[in-house]
Amino acid sequence: MMTDTPDLKQLYLDIDYTPTLEEWNWLFQRIGAAYKSELGRRTVFESELFGMNTYIIMAHLEDYLRMPQRIRSIAAQMAPEDIARAGLPIGTKKNFICLVAMPLHYLAGRELFIDLGEVDRSSDLDDHLEVLNFWRRATIALRTDGVLANIDADPKDSSRVLDGEPLAQLTDDLVPADDEVRSLVRKFGAQLMSYCFLENCDSRMAVCDTGPYPLGPISSEKNRGGFLALRELTTDAMGDFPWTEGIRDLLPYHNFVIAYGLPGEVQMENNIWGTAWFSPTEYLKQLTHARVYVTDNGTLQALPMAELADVTAAHRKAHKQLYLRFSQMSVRERTICATQMYAWKLKSWAHAAGAFDDIDWGLSSRVTSMYERLSDDDYALQLLGGVFVPQSRDSVWGPIE
Amino acid sequence: MSGVIGKGDIAYGKGTVNGVIRRFTTPDDVLDVIDADLDDTIALVESGGTTFLSPILGRLGGLLCTSGTLRSHLAIVSREFQLPCLMAVDLKEELDTGAKVTLVMDGGSQGTVQLD
Structure with a gap:
């Protein structure tokens, strides 16, 4: 050795x-x-x-x-x-x-x-x-x-796959997080994460964290050296999983990136396979900026905040159907x-x-x-x-x- | 209150949560309540996987899991749903469906389960 x-x-x-x-x-x-x-x-x-x-x-x-x-x-x-x-x-x-x-x-x-x-x-x-x-x-x-x-x-236990213009564009589209934005983004993220776990049989294969990324132009004294954490939630758009037949078509979108802008007091540890642990665990209450992006067409498209609740509801409905399908299997x-x-x-x-x-x-x-x-x-x-x-x-x- | 009958690691939650225990052991248990009002329901499960309770996770009042760790998938998703959750709960006595309990999470790393 x-x-x-x-x-x-x-x-x-x-x-x-x-x-x-x-x-x-x-x-x-x-x-x-x-x-x-x-x-x-x-x-x-x-x-x-x-x-x-x-x-x-x-x-x-x-x-x-x-x-x-x-x-x-x-x-x-x-x-x-x-x-x-x-x-x-x-x-x-x-x-x-x-x-x-x-x-x-x-x-x-x-x-x-x-x-x-x-x-x-x-x-x-x-x-x-x-x-x-x-x-x-x-x-x-x-x-x-x-x-x-x-x-x-x-820093140790981190990962970055985005830089330059794509990162700058993503950062430009971030919106300041008030209580309503935090609530919408949290509920969306929770539902999508739950759906991704179910579609992938309790594995994390569809939930991928990268970061921390520097916040760039938004970083300021107010943000106290804040950073960006990116979470990818990728469901079966291609029809690769037979168990999503008839259910994936119910979803308006399939692939997302959630951008979480967080203050410097929050610590992010990104493990060997891309699961991030945040300290404090209530990191979502400290969001300074956020945005959800759809990537279905191969570009990062910022999803209007007004659409988040409906997309969340569509995934909740699909989730129930997929659960029923799995529960009927041996x-x-x-x-x-x-x-x-x-x-x-x-x-x-x-x-x-x-x-x-x-x-x-x-x-x-x-x-x-x-x-x-x-x-x-x-x-x-x-x-x-x-x-x-x-x-x-x-x-x-x-x-x- | 009758006293502490168990304690576990706090995956999420602060303060106290009152509710009624419901044991879940098969997917049919989940399907039975999939459209029910679960605000006062404290789910009791044995495994740390998240898919089993997934259709109802966002609507429960609380969650007790008798195994797993803070890194289990169930703990991860409970935090995202801001669902009060104790993992690796060590119960001194059996908790049956219908038992009224209070979860106490006072800010330390462990929370307790108290029988009302």
Whole structure:
């Protein structure tokens, strides 16, 4: 294992540089340690609606089996950095959280297969490098803060994917937050977040936080060094999820960015996968500025405040219908939906590259055949715990070799 | 009041909240009240996932979860809805649907559940 810090300028910024195995392991040892720490604070994954431990394991195994070839198909059409640069870097499913989930889930899938005794630690190096290189090249192109992981950003535990003119335009459209604006934005955000969690089977794949960003022209003594936090809420506009059939069409819009202007007294900690924790927790009561943007047409369109309540109501109605649909499924059916949801994180990248139809998106029989065994809660918890919070190492995953 | 029967980590809330316990264990329990007035309802659940109660989260009076942490999805969304919520609640006795309780969140990191 590498003990000296590598050339970070090369590793973090040079798209055409090929990291050595030692450098990959140095990087992912640190990312994996942060991931383990964060997962340890979550304790367990539980839901009466979705067998979370079961589907997380199934999806990670599926990622290990299928992600490398899917990435090859995508990269054959378009380089990862070009995909990342195409269109908006925010407010689509081709975003930070879907990108960072690629190596996190793939490498966890590897550890699961190793613990199941079905894969050697020395197997499949080419596949590992396919996934990691895609992620790295896309991340360099997507992020504007010159690092690959939030733990290395300045400030620590932050992320930025927007700068220059797009950030300036977004900032220009912010409105001062009075009690009415705070209430409208809070209710909208809460409903959309809740809907996104449901559509994504209790995962955060559709809720992505980036920031803090400097407030720019609005920053003043009055704002006391305030900042901007951006929250992306991206629902299924493309029809990638069968369970939203007939429901997604009820929604006037599908993809949003909420911009929260907050004073300097509020602290924002953005974890390894893009979930922000604010201190104090009642941060929304301290909003100084806010705005909701729709990104359905590929641009950041500020939504009139007068429309927020109606959009919130439309999502509330769709939420009820989606809940009814899920509640009528068997546990197995819901688990399969959730496994698909996680394993389909590459769909948005495939759409962008024009490679969607080149890929078989069906779940592998090897994974679906494991459902019965993995639906034993105690077994699933033990297996997942052994990978996510291992006793034998500081990181979620061991080195690639 | 009959005294403290449990305590948990405050995910959101300050002061006191009075209400009536309703236990939720299956999606049908949620569907049974999906259009009901839930202002006085304190939901009692066992898992920290947010989807289970999601259609009614914004209308509840309060929420008790006997597992999870402040980083559980249920805690996250409860904060967004400004729903008084205690996580990892350790109950000294069973709480049945219909029990009248008061949640006390006095500003520390933990809140208590008191049987009325």
